[in-house]
Amino acid sequence: MGKENVPSSVIQFAALDTLLNLGRANSLWPMTFGLACCAIEMMCTGGSRWDISRFGAEVFRPSPRQSDVMIVAGTITKKMAPGVKTLYDQMPEPKWVIAMGNCAISGGPFKFKGNYNVVEGADQFLPVDVYIPGCPPRPEALLEGIMVLEEKIIGKRRKSWPRRQPEKIGSLT
Amino acid sequence: MSMIEKTREALLSLYPDQVAASDDPEKKEEESAQEEAAAGEERQPGVMITDYMTRGTHLDLLCEADQVVAAAEIMDRLGYFLEAISGVDRIKEKKMEVIYDYNRSDEQACRVVVRAFLPREKPEIPTVSEVFPAASWHERETHDFFGIRFTGHPYLVPLLLPEDADFHPLLKDFKP
Amino acid sequence: MSVPITCRPDETFVLNLGPQHPATHGVLRVKLTMDGEYIVKAEPVLGYIHRMHEKMAEAGTYAQFMNNTARMDYLHALAYNHGYCLTVERAAGIEVPERVEYIRVITVELNRISSHLLWWAAFVLDLGGFTPLLYAFDDREKILDLLESVTGSRLTYCYFRFGGVYNDIDDNFIEGTRAFLTRLRSRLPRIYHDLVTGNIILRKRIEKIGVVSKEQCRRYGATGPVLRGSGVCYDVRRNEPYSVYPNFDFDVPVYEEGDSMARYMVRMDEIEQSMRIIEQALDQLPEGPIQAKVPKILKPPEGDYYGAVEAARGTFGCRLVSDGTKTPYRLKLRSPTYCNLSMFGEIAEGMLLADALAFMGSLDLVIPEIDR
Numbered sequence: 001m002g003k004e005n006v007p008s009s010v011i012q013f014a015a016l017d018t019l020l021n022l023g024r025a026n027s028l029w030p031m032t033f034g035l036a037c038c039a040i041e042m043m044c045t046g047g048s049r050w051d052i053s054r055f056g057a058e059v060f061r062p063s064p065r066q067s068d069v070m071i072v073a074g075t076i077t078k079k080m081a082p083g084v085k086t087l088y089d090q091m092p093e094p095k096w097v098i099a100m101g102n103c104a105i106s107g108g109p110f111k112f113k114g115n116y117n118v119v120e121g122a123d124q125f126l127p128v129d130v131y132i133p134g135c136p137p138r139p140e141a142l143l144e145g146i147m148v149l150e151e152k153i154i155g156k157r158r159k160s161w162p163r164r165q166p167e168k169i170g171s172l173t
Numbered sequence: 174m175s176m177i178e179k180t181r182e183a184l185l186s187l188y189p190d191q192v193a194a195s196d197d198p199e200k201k202e203e204e205s206a207q208e209e210a211a212a213g214e215e216r217q218p219g220v221m222i223t224d225y226m227t228r229g230t231h232l233d234l235l236c237e238a239d240q241v242v243a244a245a246e247i248m249d250r251l252g253y254f255l256e257a258i259s260g261v262d263r264i265k266e267k268k269m270e271v272i273y274d275y276n277r278s279d280e281q282a283c284r285v286v287v288r289a290f291l292p293r294e295k296p297e298i299p300t301v302s303e304v305f306p307a308a309s310w311h312e313r314e315t316h317d318f319f320g321i322r323f324t325g326h327p328y329l330v331p332l333l334l335p336e337d338a339d340f341h342p343l344l345k346d347f348k349p
Numbered sequence: 350m351s352v353p354i355t356c357r358p359d360e361t362f363v364l365n366l367g368p369q370h371p372a373t374h375g376v377l378r379v380k381l382t383m384d385g386e387y388i389v390k391a392e393p394v395l396g397y398i399h400r401m402h403e404k405m406a407e408a409g410t411y412a413q414f415m416n417n418t419a420r421m422d423y424l425h426a427l428a429y430n431h432g433y434c435l436t437v438e439r440a441a442g443i444e445v446p447e448r449v450e451y452i453r454v455i456t457v458e459l460n461r462i463s464s465h466l467l468w469w470a471a472f473v474l475d476l477g478g479f480t481p482l483l484y485a486f487d488d489r490e491k492i493l494d495l496l497e498s499v500t501g502s503r504l505t506y507c508y509f510r511f512g513g514v515y516n517d518i519d520d521n522f523i524e525g526t527r528a529f530l531t532r533l534r535s536r537l538p539r540i541y542h543d544l545v546t547g548n549i550i551l552r553k554r555i556e557k558i559g560v561v562s563k564e565q566c567r568r569y570g571a572t573g574p575v576l577r578g579s580g581v582c583y584d585v586r587r588n589e590p591y592s593v594y595p596n597f598d599f600d601v602p603v604y605e606e607g608d609s610m611a612r613y614m615v616r617m618d619e620i621e622q623s624m625r626i627i628e629q630a631l632d633q634l635p636e637g638p639i640q641a642k643v644p645k646i647l648k649p650p651e652g653d654y655y656g657a658v659e660a661a662r663g664t665f666g667c668r669l670v671s672d673g674t675k676t677p678y679r680l681k682l683r684s685p686t687y688c689n690l691s692m693f694g695e696i697a698e699g700m701l702l703a704d705a706l707a708f709m710g711s712l713d714l715v716i717p718e719i720d721r
Binding site: 226227228229230252254255256257259261262272274276278279280282284286305306307309310318331332333334335342343 | 395396399401403404407436439440442566567568569570572576581583588589652653654655656657664666668670678679681683687688691695720721
Binding site: 078079114115116117 | 334335340342347349
């Protein structure tokens with residue numbers, strides 16, 4: 001995989017950029033890229049209890065040509081890694097990557113001394129934007145990850161879902 | 174005659190010199206007790222009745238590498254199915270072991286284990302995939318993990334490892 | 350419907366049902382040689398999620414492997430926990446208290462219902478029906494809440510320990526389970542059977558598709574709903590009873606036709622039988638300890654041991670070779686879908702591609718369990 005130069009846009013927008021980013025962030029179309037257990041939690045997030053459709057992201061496209069964000073949900077093995085890279089390259093710009101689950105962050109529970117087949121993290125060969133830890137992360141964690149990505153795209157966080165500070169231990173009686 | 178007895182009789186035909194000695198039921202129990210007691214020593218080829226509650230299997234057969242196909246044909250005739258094929262790397266004894274697990278799907282429960290030992294430097298054993306097509310994938314996997322060659326296998330290419338893998342990860346002296 | 354192949358070898362093309370595909374339930378690749386829409390040859394290619402479970406068993410202690418058992422088949426993780434615990438308890442001679450056995454059965458059967466619900470949702474999704482997924486996930490969330498209150502996780506449970514379970518069940522769980530069973534009993538005929546099972550489109554898609562005979566099942570070592578859908582009554586809980594299953598009165602559903610509809614009906618009936626088992630277990634639940642006395646570092650005696658349980662997909666077998674130390678010498682895991690999928694190459698010949706996918710969906714594949 002050599003270096004590739006992604007040229008910047010010929011046409012530069014100014015204030016229109018903000019509007020475009022708002023549109024992109026509120027309608028992120030994920031690619032169905034469930035590899036292992038985390039894929040089930042991704043499906044649950046698409047279900048009716050933890051509705052991902054509220055954030056515009058329920059349209060899971062199987063084809064990389066039609067998707068914005070690749071949620072790497074599951075373990076990447078050495079046999080699968082070239083496929084993941086090909087799919088990432090096939091996605092059109094602008095594109096983002098969310099590494100969901102411990103396996104996509106660092107190899108997860110499969111990183112041990114005799115490791116011969118697991119790639120230790122999606123960021124070994126992909127530029128990852130958001131990391132969601134958990135094994136598997138709860139659907140609420142995936143929604144928070146989507147909102148963090150939205151914050152990264154727009155520049156500020158959605159007003160109706162402020163980031164909650166963790167409660168002090170013992171404060172809930 | 175229970176299924177365990179019937180299978181044992183059929184499998185004993187692989188050992189013509191042992192058939193005469195094993196018709197006496199008291200002697201049979203003594204034999205199996207002796208074999209259990211002598212577990213520390215080298216086990217002789219033959220059929221052993223094992224305790225299901227501790228071992229999980231009813232019969233245990235140790236045979237030579239070239240007898241596994243004959244054993245598979247006997248099991249096929251009696252209506253068993255092949256549940257799994259495992260390999261074990263006995264590095265201290267410089268041997269590899271191939272274990273075949275057979276099981277029945279009717280009410281007469283009887284689990285049979287067939288073992289064969291192979292030399293570790295050049296482990297080769299005939300394939301049973303002619304008798305049980307299930308063995309095709311099990312043998313490919315055992316070859317992947319241990320490097321055991323199954324002679325006569327129609328398509329012995331890596332199944333779980335990448336196609337160009339030349340290492341065998343479950344060997345005890347494997348370094349990734 | 351299979352048709353005989355009548356084209357020349359140079360008139361075929363190779364289609365890759367790639368590792369990334371919405372209908373393969375994981376990363377499975379199938380190399381299809383096609384004649385138009387008909388499959389001439391199908392070859393599954395595995396290994397895209399081979400996560401070295403058997404090697405990891407040799408690198409840690411017996412207790413450290415419990416995490417791996419949940420990740421193999423994450424939809425019925427408790428059955429895999431159970432199979433591994435059963436084998437090690439058999440090897441080390443650990444006596445399990447009765448309350449533990451009942452708790453194990455209740456949680457395993459609840460997990461079985463959730464696994465079958467997800468299978469149902471994904472199967473109908475493959476065939477093109479999007480809505481049943483939402484209904485099934487709604488019921489499944491109730492089960493996941495119940496199990497989370499007791500085990501702490503939603504999907505990959507590591508709840509069982511050698512000789513016991515990690516946490517006791519309380520009255521909230523028992524009442525919640527009874528309420529859930531009432532709810533599911535009222536929804537099953539209305540939503541699951543009226544809306545989907547009796548649907549003419551579904552019937553036309555899966556009746557007479559992928560017929561598997563008894564002899565084919567035996568030659569390929571198929572177990573579970575695939576075997577029971579072909580007319581063979583084999584269920585490890587009935588044929589080789591383990592735990593406290595002999596105390597319960599339940600049927601083993603068997604259908605004779607051997608097609609995808611038979612496998613579908615076997616799983617739907619199994620949901621009802623699991624509900625019966627849970628009710629009886631809740632009624633018979635005794636008091637007692639939830640953990641037997643077990644040494645901190647477990648060292649089973651030397652030798653070979655085998656344990657098998659009935660998972661949602663078939664017989665899960667565990668062959669343990671122990672050398673008397675605190676790490677297993679060799680742990681071979683026999684997964685049911687491995688043998689079920691090996692039939693695909695033979696059965697899919699001559700089928701339409703859409704029918705082959707319906708057949709694959711009815712086999713209930715979970716790829717990480719195949720690749721281990």
